[in-house]
Amino acid sequence: xxxxxxxxxxxxxxxxxxxxxxxxxxxxxxxxxxxxxxxxxxxxxxxxxxxxxxxxxxxxxxxxxxxxxxxxxxxxxxxxxxxxxxxxxxxxxxxxxxxxxxxxxxxxxxxxxxxxxxxxxxxxxxxxxxxxxxxxxxxxxxxxxxxxxxxxxxxxxxxxxxxxxxxxxxxxxxxxxxxxxxxxxxxxxxxxxxxxxxxxxxxxxxxxxxxxxxxxxxxxxxxxxxxxxxxxxxxxxxxxxxxxxxx
Amino acid sequence: xxxxxxxxxxxxxxxxxxxxxxxxxxxxxxxxxxxxxxxxxxxxxxxxxxxxxxxxxxxxxxxxxxxxxxxxxxxxxxxxxxxxxxxxxxxxxxxxxxxxxxxxxxxxxxxxxxxxxxxxxxxxxxxxxxxxxxxxxxxxxxxxxxxxxxxxxxxxxxxxxxxxxxxxxxxxxxxxxxxxxxxxxxxxxxxxxxxxxxxxxxxxxxxxxxxxxxxxxxxxxxxxxxxxxxxxxxxxxxxxxxxxxxxxxxxxxxxxxxxxxxxxxxxxxxxxxxxxxxxxxxxxxxxxxxxxxxxxxxxxxxxxxx
Numbered sequence: 001x002x003x004x005x006x007x008x009x010x011x012x013x014x015x016x017x018x019x020x021x022x023x024x025x026x027x028x029x030x031x032x033x034x035x036x037x038x039x040x041x042x043x044x045x046x047x048x049x050x051x052x053x054x055x056x057x058x059x060x061x062x063x064x065x066x067x068x069x070x071x072x073x074x075x076x077x078x079x080x081x082x083x084x085x086x087x088x089x090x091x092x093x094x095x096x097x098x099x100x101x102x103x104x105x106x107x108x109x110x111x112x113x114x115x116x117x118x119x120x121x122x123x124x125x126x127x128x129x130x131x132x133x134x135x136x137x138x139x140x141x142x143x144x145x146x147x148x149x150x151x152x153x154x155x156x157x158x159x160x161x162x163x164x165x166x167x168x169x170x171x172x173x174x175x176x177x178x179x180x181x182x183x184x185x186x187x188x189x190x191x192x193x194x195x196x197x198x199x200x201x202x203x204x205x206x207x208x209x210x211x212x213x214x215x216x217x218x219x220x221x222x223x224x225x226x227x228x229x230x231x232x233x234x235x236x237x238x239x240x241x242x243x244x245x246x247x
Numbered sequence: 248x249x250x251x252x253x254x255x256x257x258x259x260x261x262x263x264x265x266x267x268x269x270x271x272x273x274x275x276x277x278x279x280x281x282x283x284x285x286x287x288x289x290x291x292x293x294x295x296x297x298x299x300x301x302x303x304x305x306x307x308x309x310x311x312x313x314x315x316x317x318x319x320x321x322x323x324x325x326x327x328x329x330x331x332x333x334x335x336x337x338x339x340x341x342x343x344x345x346x347x348x349x350x351x352x353x354x355x356x357x358x359x360x361x362x363x364x365x366x367x368x369x370x371x372x373x374x375x376x377x378x379x380x381x382x383x384x385x386x387x388x389x390x391x392x393x394x395x396x397x398x399x400x401x402x403x404x405x406x407x408x409x410x411x412x413x414x415x416x417x418x419x420x421x422x423x424x425x426x427x428x429x430x431x432x433x434x435x436x437x438x439x440x441x442x443x444x445x446x447x448x449x450x451x452x453x454x455x456x457x458x459x460x461x462x463x464x465x466x467x468x469x470x471x472x473x474x475x476x477x478x479x480x481x482x483x484x485x486x487x488x489x490x491x492x493x494x495x496x497x498x499x500x501x502x503x504x505x506x507x508x509x510x511x512x513x514x515x516x517x518x519x520x521x522x523x524x525x526x527x528x529x530x531x532x533x534x535x536x537x538x539x540x541x542x543x544x545x546x547x548x549x550x551x552x553x
Contacts, residue, residue: 003350006349010346014335017337080333080335081333082329082335084329085328085330088299088327090319090320090351
């Protein structure tokens, strides 16, 4: 436990020394909210639509952190001699891995704040404090499969490959999952197809939690299925990793 | 059990089609400084990465303090350094030492350690702002912060200027003087001669020589003579002889003074005499050259792709 906190503290410190590196992940979703949701009165002015938009972009913020800090970030660390050195210290994979999770969780929470602030100040989004708390909890819960996806990418690909893979994953998934536009305006074939995508399942769960709707059983199943698959991929990638790879 | 701090028994390691280590054996008993020498790609770094738990052997067994190096508990009395100067560049010198020291039961206090390595003035500087020599000194300080019984260094002075190298050697001798055991790899014959008591030569993934420094020195040519001559008589001091593409003759020897005297006394006609220190590559050609044909053929029957 002491080791876990030590590793988390130093990872935070390292990231905090380059503040600009955090800005992208933290500010981007809030900006989307500001530019695309606030000015559109039929979304920003409608309590239900605005609340849903805030939920969607919160999930987007979390996915961003999971895939960029864990996917690309881990791939980058693995290429560093320092990472190989830390693996020779008398500390197991647990604290190193756990430290990373704690740091990621911290940045996820940090990324949610601007979205919630913008939603509360500039839109008609409405949710009780209890609903907001439930929403945050569900958003973080829905982040788990994406976290695993990030770990699998980070431990499997090289730095350059991981950046491309992350970009190829984040935007299409966010779009098809209805994180930018509500799925209600999708053509029906896309709406049907998107139910199989983890972002859509997560989005439905988050929006329902925020608007007080019932828990969507199908979405939960889809998300759990993805979680199981991605957990296996992440563990396999982690086990096979020996730092940099040479051929 | 064996009284060894670390050992490798019949260890092989494959990377794809390449056999980096081929049934190599190595024992590291307590005390002493062991120099691991060999040309580039010989398998030195692979051996180090197995002993420090970074990689698994494809075949054979590796032990560190009697346990598996991949088990963190086995690494409690091990000190290593990051390769090259790979420090987290936006952490401060003091922070890096604190962080690494926190992994050990009884670390040297940060202030005391920085003092010993002459880094006290740089304590609040970010590591990225240090010179190459200062960074390397810091990495070696990290290796000893946990009061380790065994320190393993992979090419600790590659790329350093002479002053920085001498300062580092002093730090390593200090560590050894307090009872520490040291295993280091090097490209530089000179470095191993300055520090090591025992020399292990690896080439083509195999341990070719494992002996005291003096014994190895007598078998390995350390000086090189270049000259032009139509005919040369047989000379006692020559360990290896070759004709270079430009027509000059190359003679490898242990004692260039004696060989020059012998050459002159033989009254052989020669021109353009040049004497220089043999590079490691040249020094070990006489040891490894004989086995080149062998090592080109992968004789290992290790199964399972890496």
